[in-house]
Amino acid sequence: MTLNAIEVEMLIREGVPMAVDIDFRVDVVRDGFARARVPFASHLVRPGGTLSGPVQMALADASMYAAILASLGRVEMAVTSNLNINFLQKPAAADLVAEAVVLRMGRRLAFCEVRLLSGSDEKLVAHVTGSYALPA
Amino acid sequence: MTLNAIEVEMLIREGVPMAVDIDFRVDVVRDGFARARVPFASHLVRPGGTLSGPVQMALADASMYAAILASLGRVEMAVTSNLNINFLQKPAAADLVAEAVVLRMGRRLAFCEVRLLSGSDEKLVAHVTGSYALPA
Amino acid sequence: MTLNAIEVEMLIREGVPMAVDIDFRVDVVRDGFARARVPFASHLVRPGGTLSGPVQMALADASMYAAILASLGRVEMAVTSNLNINFLQKPAAADLVAEAVVLRMGRRLAFCEVRLLSGSDEKLVAHVTGSYALPA
Amino acid sequence: MTLNAIEVEMLIREGVPMAVDIDFRVDVVRDGFARARVPFASHLVRPGGTLSGPVQMALADASMYAAILASLGRVEMAVTSNLNINFLQKPAAADLVAEAVVLRMGRRLAFCEVRLLSGSDEKLVAHVTGSYALPA
Numbered sequence: 033m034t035l036n037a038i039e040v041e042m043l044i045r046e047g048v049p050m051a052v053d054i055d056f057r058v059d060v061v062r063d064g065f066a067r068a069r070v071p072f073a074s075h076l077v078r079p080g081g082t083l084s085g086p087v088q089m090a091l092a093d094a095s096m097y098a099a100i101l102a103s104l105g106r107v108e109m110a111v112t113s114n115l116n117i118n119f120l121q122k123p124a125a126a127d128l129v130a131e132a133v134v135l136r137m138g139r140r141l142a143f144c145e146v147r148l149l150s151g152s153d154e155k156l157v158a159h160v161t162g163s164y165a166l167p168a
Numbered sequence: 169m170t171l172n173a174i175e176v177e178m179l180i181r182e183g184v185p186m187a188v189d190i191d192f193r194v195d196v197v198r199d200g201f202a203r204a205r206v207p208f209a210s211h212l213v214r215p216g217g218t219l220s221g222p223v224q225m226a227l228a229d230a231s232m233y234a235a236i237l238a239s240l241g242r243v244e245m246a247v248t249s250n251l252n253i254n255f256l257q258k259p260a261a262a263d264l265v266a267e268a269v270v271l272r273m274g275r276r277l278a279f280c281e282v283r284l285l286s287g288s289d290e291k292l293v294a295h296v297t298g299s300y301a302l303p304a
Numbered sequence: 305m306t307l308n309a310i311e312v313e314m315l316i317r318e319g320v321p322m323a324v325d326i327d328f329r330v331d332v333v334r335d336g337f338a339r340a341r342v343p344f345a346s347h348l349v350r351p352g353g354t355l356s357g358p359v360q361m362a363l364a365d366a367s368m369y370a371a372i373l374a375s376l377g378r379v380e381m382a383v384t385s386n387l388n389i390n391f392l393q394k395p396a397a398a399d400l401v402a403e404a405v406v407l408r409m410g411r412r413l414a415f416c417e418v419r420l421l422s423g424s425d426e427k428l429v430a431h432v433t434g435s436y437a438l439p440a
Numbered sequence: 441m442t443l444n445a446i447e448v449e450m451l452i453r454e455g456v457p458m459a460v461d462i463d464f465r466v467d468v469v470r471d472g473f474a475r476a477r478v479p480f481a482s483h484l485v486r487p488g489g490t491l492s493g494p495v496q497m498a499l500a501d502a503s504m505y506a507a508i509l510a511s512l513g514r515v516e517m518a519v520t521s522n523l524n525i526n527f528l529q530k531p532a533a534a535d536l537v538a539e540a541v542v543l544r545m546g547r548r549l550a551f552c553e554v555r556l557l558s559g560s561d562e563k564l565v566a567h568v569t570g571s572y573a574l575p576a
Contacts, residue, residue, distance in 0.1 A: 049212055050222040053189055075185055085248045086186040086226035093221050112221045113413070114386055114435070116252040116524050118551055118569060120544040135567055136528040140412055140437075141385070143526055145567065159543055159553065161526060161569060163386070165412075249549070250522055250571070252388050254415055254433060256408040271431055272392040276548055276573075277521070279390055281431065295407055295417065297390060297433060299522070301548075321483055322494040325461055347457055357501050357520045358458040362494035384493045388524040 037061045040101045050090050058098050064134040066098035069127050082122045088148055089117055092160040095130035096144040100164055103134055107167060113141065115162040124151035140166055173197045176237045186226050194234050200270040202234035205263050218258040224284055225253055228296040231266035232280040236300055239270055243303060249277065251298040260287035276302055309333045312373045322362050330370050336406040338370035341399050354394040360420055361389055364432040367402035368416040372436055375406055375414075379439060385413065387434040396423035412438055445469045448509045452502050459502050462495055466506050472542040474506035477535050490530040496556055497525055500568040503538035504552040508572055511542055511550075515575060521549065523570040532559035548574055
């Protein structure tokens, strides 16, 4: 029932078409945690050479879902209920990494925190919180 | 200096690659307001036949930007500072419309509200607030 | 089963001690809506003569609850799940009014929007969204 | 110019009347960090014996301010711009502790994260993010 990083990545790519568009990769999963990334790619860049806000939001959302799948196994009907993102700095021209943690797994809602990290020094470029509604 | 709907749409499509991916369209702009849409397209759909969360977030972000461009003219360096989205219902298998309003145009921040509407009855499917940092 | 403004005000004052501290008043309720206020009082003021952020948050939270009680009748175990507030301008040295609307009444969550209005011209000083978890 | 915990506590109590109402205490400050608390007191409790949402929001807001004062020294005109709180569990009948961290100190905005912890096991009861607008 437990899923590994490759299984989680495949489930999300099958379920969320935009995950394919941003080339969403899952590096690590464990109970309540996922580390994922968007490989740097020119077609996602906005003027100034940084990954756009929507790419960052898509990565954050998918990485929360990855952390939940890693915790619960297949819950394909989980849907995002709320997502709040604060953009702190421009990402570097580099892979964008997400570290998602489940802070509270309730019966009806899973609440997560995501840090978006950029560059070889993994500087914090955006902070995200969000909740997923879980199936009954 | 004032921009019309087509000019706003072109500026955003040039500046945000994901706006092209979701086929972002601007229908109406006026000072402090924009009405925009994502035409329904199968490649954006997630299982169950609805537009995914990341598509909704990308539309909301771009429509806020459209309302700001409509108010200020070309401000290409405006960047999203915060975006908070609540997903209320599944969108229908139809175009997704965004109505974005600038609630407060400060010197440094523009604060906006966006309603995402779906189907011929334009039911409210998501509610978004957000702020853009304005260039000095 | 339907509650009027006075009954809603009493229920909230009994249930939330801070509602008494801010002298929370309910002016109008109807299905999905409440209009409430904090009378201007010197002991709530911060330097510069305006009502503090915590007073604004307490008013917003209580007015959401009022709109939910007005919709559902007595649901004393409803609890706030999320509250997001954007402070837009300093309130005037005057009563602070809240208009709360239920945008989506789900089975498990009620999602609300609140506008905080200040002064005789009722200028928008803060915008709030929030959700309440409803009892099963 | 650097302020200690007692100085920060006094500045906030002078500036925000509600900080006095909740008996706001600052235990520890250092650059970019503050640990503060609301001592458990019966007049703040809501039915069920827990500290109300508005008390939690007031504590979170004041502890962010404490972390900013600890970083910058006296900046009395800093004002909250955005606050987003997720309530995760009921607090215990015990002191409520806040740990506030400045995640990004920009020139115009300070962005903070706060964890509200309750009981002798310091379980996470609420998660807060927020930004303060800094004087020019």
